Amino acid sequence: MQLFTLIRSCLAAEMRLLNAAGVGNFNGFSNLISNSNAEILQKINVLRNRTQSTAEDIRKMEEELESFALQYHECQKITAHLQQMITQQNSQISNSNATKLQKQKEVVEASLNQKLAALLQLKLALGDKLKETFQLVAQLQTHVLDEELIKWKRDQQLAGNGANFKSNLDTIQEWCESLAELIWLNRQQTKEVERLKQRVPMVDPPVVADVLPHLLQEFTQLLSTLVTSTFIIEKQPPQVMKKNTRYVRYFF
Secondary structure (H helix, E strand, C coil), X not given: CHHHHHHHHHHHHHHHHHHHHHHHHHHHHHHXXXXXXXXXXHHHXXXXXXXXXXXXXXXXXXXXXXXXXXXXXXXXXXXXXXXXXXXXXXXXXXHHHHHHHHHHHHHHHHHHHHHHHHHHHXXXXXXXXXXXXXXXXXXXXXXXXXXXXXXXXXXXXXXXXCCCCCCCHHHHHHHHHHHHHHHHHHHHHHHHHHHHHCCCCCCCCXXXXXXXXXXHHHHHHHHHHHHHHCEEECCCCCCCCCCCCXXXXXXX
């Protein structure tokens, strides 16, 4: 009788330990999922702020271009006036005015060269910033598609064998929609910088390659990959198909 009581006590203690271990592991797994979700949301917010900052830089570049255009127009007027004075009859007054105009022209041209150099640096900085943004978005998209979405598909398959399945597909869809928005905005920003660059004769330094054309292609490919990878079977169909029942989901 004492042996039976001892065995029952040991079994009860073992069961308590197993239950405690099971609960602990489950909570740890839940915390892991929660941390992963929070990390993805944080990265999305960082990318949104970064995209907004790029938009402000582009507005600054456009303002600088407008200022350059106005000053360039002024320089053309001075040059035309100077040429007109040179062709006129030579006199002491006209020579004096021509000298003043020549100095004014030199000052304006120096200012234009400074503005052009600043515009080139701004364009190069925007190219580097957009390139880094692309890398960050691509890394996040790889994580969402190759880890989170693949895990969802694997859990869905296991659910067919009776495993518990708590779907987070709506959350994954929100992530993918945010990624699509970020990719599209940065793609448009890349096109805008390329358009602004065409307005002035900016020549890249010999050792610096123009990243914008290739970057535009990469953003386009990234968006295409996102769209094609998010066509999924939302619910595995039964053996007997039902009418008017949807089993697939398009994120976009």
